Each structure stands twice: as C-alpha cells, then as structure tokens.
Amino acid sequence: MAEYYTRMGDGSRVLMTKEKILNDIQAGMADAADMGGLPDLTPNDIEKLFEIISDRNRVVGVEPGNEVVLTYDIGQLDFTGDNGNSGNGVDVGRMESALLHERALGADTFELAHADYSIKPVKPVISNEMQTMEEIQNEIVAPYFYGAMPNAGLYYAPDGPYGNPADLMREFKIDEAMAAAEATADHLARDIEYVATRLIAAGADGFNFDTTASAGDADAVGTFKGVSALRKACPDAYINVGMAGESVMGIHGSIEFDGQIVAGTYPHQQVKFAQKAGANVFGPVVNTNTSKSLAWNLGRAVTFIKECVKVAEIPCHVNMGMGVGGIPMCETAPIDAVTRCNKAMVEIAKVDGV
Amino acid sequence: MGDTAGMAVPHFMASGMGGIRTAGDLVARMEYSQNMKIGKAKEYVAKKLGISTLEIADEYIMRGLREDLKIGVVTGVPGAPRGIAAKMNIERLLDIKINSCEIFREMTKR
Numbered sequence: 001m002a003e004y005y006t007r008m009g010d011g012s013r014v015l016m017t018k019e020k021i022l023n024d025i026q027a028g029m030a031d032a033a034d035m036g037g038l039p040d041l042t043p044n045d046i047e048k049l050f051e052i053i054s055d056r057n058r059v060v061g062v063e064p065g066n067e068v069v070l071t072y073d074i075g076q077l078d079f080t081g082d083n084g085n086s087g088n089g090v091d092v093g094r095m096e097s098a099l100l101h102e103r104a105l106g107a108d109t110f111e112l113a114h115a116d117y118s119i120k121p122v123k124p125v126i127s128n129e130m131q132t133m134e135e136i137q138n139e140i141v142a143p144y145f146y147g148a149m150p151n152a153g154l155y156y157a158p159d160g161p162y163g164n165p166a167d168l169m170r171e172f173k174i175d176e177a178m179a180a181a182e183a184t185a186d187h188l189a190r191d192i193e194y195v196a197t198r199l200i201a202a203g204a205d206g207f208n209f210d211t212t213a214s215a216g217d218a219d220a221v222g223t224f225k226g227v228s229a230l231r232k233a234c235p236d237a238y239i240n241v242g243m244a245g246e247s248v249m250g251i252h253g254s255i256e257f258d259g260q261i262v263a264g265t266y267p268h269q270q271v272k273f274a275q276k277a278g279a280n281v282f283g284p285v286v287n288t289n290t291s292k293s294l295a296w297n298l299g300r301a302v303t304f305i306k307e308c309v310k311v312a313e314i315p316c317h318v319n320m321g322m323g324v325g326g327i328p329m330c331e332t333a334p335i336d337a338v339t340r341c342n343k344a345m346v347e348i349a350k351v352d353g354v
Numbered sequence: 355m356g357d358t359a360g361m362a363v364p365h366f367m368a369s370g371m372g373g374i375r376t377a378g379d380l381v382a383r384m385e386y387s388q389n390m391k392i393g394k395a396k397e398y399v400a401k402k403l404g405i406s407t408l409e410i411a412d413e414y415i416m417r418g419l420r421e422d423l424k425i426g427v428v429t430g431v432p433g434a435p436r437g438i439a440a441k442m443n444i445e446r447l448l449d450i451k452i453n454s455c456e457i458f459r460e461m462t463k464r
Contacts, residue, residue: 086356
C-alpha cells in the first residue's frame with residue numbers, strides 16, 4: 001500500500017497511508033466542528049486536502065490567480081531576534097530590514113517593532129519609535145505598520161500595577177481577581193490609544209495587534225476597546241487584529257465587549273468583535289497539537305478558518321507561523337508543511353491573506 | 355514569526371502576491387483602506403492598472419508597468435521614484451489617500 005511522507009505536529013517526519021491521512025483529516029475536522037459548532041468540510045474539500053498533503057513534491061503552491069496578500073508579525077525581529085522568536089540573531093537595522101522584506105522577500109506589507117514587541121514597553125520610547133517610523137516611511141513603498149502584542153500579562157504583578165488574577169484565584173479572592181482583570185483591560189485600552197495614535201501621527205499606515213487575548217479575555221476586551229478608540233481618533237488607519245489562539249481563555253470569565261461575553265469564543269465569533277471595534281483585517285488563529293499529524297491539525301484548522309472567512313465582513317489573514325494554522329510547532333518549520341498549510345488555507349478556507 | 359527562510363520565503367513562494375514585485379502592495383492597500391476582500395481588491399487594482407486579475411501578480415508584466423507608472427520597483431533604478439514619491443503616484447492611481455503622503459504634504463505646506 002502506498003505511503004506518503006508527511007509530518008507530525010512537532011515537525012517530525014512520518015509515513016502515512018491514504019486511509020490514515022483521510023482518517024486524520026476527518027478526525028481533526030470533527031474536533032473543530034464539535035468545539036465550535038461548525039459545519040463539516042465538504043467531500044470535495046476533504047479530497048482536495050488529501051491531494052495537497054499527499055503531493056509528492058517538496059513544496060506546493062496555489063494556482064496562478066489565487067495569490068493572496070501577506071502580512072507579518074514581529075517586524076525586523078525575524079532577523080534580529082533570538083531563538084525565542086525563531087530569529088536569526090543578525091543585528092540588522094530596522095530600515096534595512098523593512099526594505100529587504102519589501103524588495104528582496106516579496107512582502108506585500110511589513111511593520112516596525114520594538115525589541116520587546118508589546119504595547120507597554122513602547123510608551124517610554126515612543127519618540128524614538130515615531131522618529132524611526134517617519135524615517136522608514138520616507139523610503140518604503142509597501143504599507144508599513146507598527147506592530148505589537150497587547151500583552152496584558154505585563155500589567156499584572158510582579159510586572160505591573162494590578163494583582164495577578166492567577167495568584168488571587170489561588171487564594172479564592174475571585175472578586176479581586178476579576179477587578180484586577182477589568183482594571184488591566186481599561187489600562188491596556190488607554191495605552192493602545194496613546195501608542196497607536198502617536199505612531200499613526202508619525203506616518204504609519206496602520207497598527208498590527210498581534211496575539212490578542214494571549215493573557216485571556218481581559219486582554220481581548222482591552223484590545224477591542226483600544227482599537228475602538230484608535231478607530232475614532234484615526235478613521236483612516238489600517239488596523240489588523242490578530243489573535244493568540246482559537247479560543248479566548250476565560251481568566252475573568254464574564255468580561256464583555258459590546259454586550260457579549262468574550263471568553264470561550266472561537267474565530268467565527270471573535271471576528272465579529274474585531275469588526276465591531278473597527279478592524280480592517282482580522283487574523284484568526286488555530287493552534288497546533290504536537291501529538292497529532294499534519295493531516296489532523298490541518299483538517300481541524302481549515303474547518304475553523306473556513307467558517308470564520310464565511311461569516312466575516314472584513315478580510316481575514318490567517319495566522320500561519322510556527323504552531324498555528326496547521327503548521328508544526330517547532331523552531332524551524334519544515335517548508336513542505338508550511339507550503340501545504342498555506343495552499344490549503346488559500347484554496348479551501350478561502351482566506352484573503354496570510 | 356521568525357525563521358525567514360522557513361516562513362517569509364515559503365509563504366511568498368506558495369501564495370504571496372509579491373509586494374512591489376507585482377501589485378501586492380496595491381491589493382493590500384485596498385483590503386486595508388476599504389475592507390475589500392481579496393477578490394474585490396484584485397478586481398479594483400486590475401481595473402486601475404488596465405490589466406487582468408491574473409496579470410497583476412505576474413512579475414514579467416508588473417516590472418515594466420510599475421516603472422512606467424512610477425510607483426516603485428524592486429530593483430535599484432536611479433531616478434525611479436520610491437518612498438513618498440512612489441506613494442503619491444499610488445494615491446493618484448488607486449484614488450486613495452496614504453497617511454505618510456498626507457503628513458508629507460502637511461509638512462511642506464507654506
């Protein structure tokens with residue numbers, strides 16, 4: 001029986017038969033459909049997914065005419081960062097990095113980033129960031145954002161002024177934990193408005209909010225409130241809201257945005273918050289299970305993202321880095337896996353960008 | 355996402371429009387400024403360029419067209435507009451406003 005080289009969610013190679021690949025696609029799909037209350041993929045989708053995964057070539061790509069727009073996170077940190085970001089450790093300047101992505105790496109858009117890639121640490125160096133934005137905007141042609149994670153975790157003890165909900169809950173101080181999360185959401189929203197409006201004033205085309213909800217539902221609500229304020233202050237700014245995971249963790253549990261509880265929502269529900277807040281593009285995420293195969297992870301991810309794209313009124317640029325979008329969770333993601341996940345998201349889930 | 359050879363390059367090779375190598379930056383501007391989904395954004399840009407939606411991602415066609423339209427090219431061409439100058443030409447081409455150009459005009463106003 002024919003076997004095909006494919007991958008596990010940790011990136012390691014595995015040989016699988018057609019039957020096993022199809023079984024895993026369907027099991028991944030069923031997991032997403034069950035969790036999110038979503039429709040199954042069609043038989044044609046499943047057949048196409050099998051064809052993509054079992055392709056004998058090292059890399060695959062979309063048919064001409066199906067190309068999409070690419071957006072990026074972490075800006076120049078892909079060159080300059082350490083291995084925590086899968087960075088190359090090459091201390092290239094931010095101007096050079098932006099122009100290399102534009103002119104040598106086919107980037108449709110790019111962004112400027114602080115080394116700590118979070119909203120809060122940008123505040124003390126805002127003038128420096130504005131100056132660099134102004135300088136790069138004079139040279140670059142492609143849309144150039146400022147990017148940062150909302151990262152509400154930096155507002156909790158011991159890094160920030162509010163009690164840490166995880167510690168407070170361990171002490172059964174539930175009301176205090178919820179109050180700390182609410183105060184953090186409001187503080188984050190204020191900081192987003194402070195940082196983002198200044199960078200737009202320095203010429204940024206827009207702002208990329210990366211890994212929204214990484215610290216749970218208060219992180220998400222703070223971000224959506226901050227995006228609403230930014231939209232009001234800068235009606236023409238390009239705003240990208242990318243998520244941290246397929247489901248928003250309920251650290252608070254009942255905190256709301258626009259009258260809706262945010263905890264426990266999935267991509268097809270999260271996109272509605274982003275739209276309401278004023279985002280132009282939404283970045284849905286589906287996390288990779290390292291113990292399952294690429295077929296399982298991709299079947300699951302495509303099921304979530306297809307529904308998100310279907311209900312979205314704004315374009316969706318699916319997150320496809322290490323450990324998301326079906327891509328294996330490892331420092332150097334295999335290019336056979338990356339290109340297969342990419343093609344599946346574009347041609348089956350019909351995303352507007354990656 | 356880091357690991358440029360494992361992320362930026364394969365994503366570009368698999369499905370990326372190519373940025374200023376083709377018309378990827380222009381399609382991106384329509385997605386972000388008008389909330390257009392990919393199909394509509396491509397149609398808008400193709401119409402403005404006077405070519406098909408297939409051709410806007412063709413570097414053979416777009417290399418010359420971008421130089422003729424003075425909207426920025428990927429190779430080093432002395433005298434070819436880049437940065438703010440190229441973006442001002444993109445504003446006229448796509449009938450949109452670009453933030454950095456608005457600020458530049460404001461700075462040079464007398």
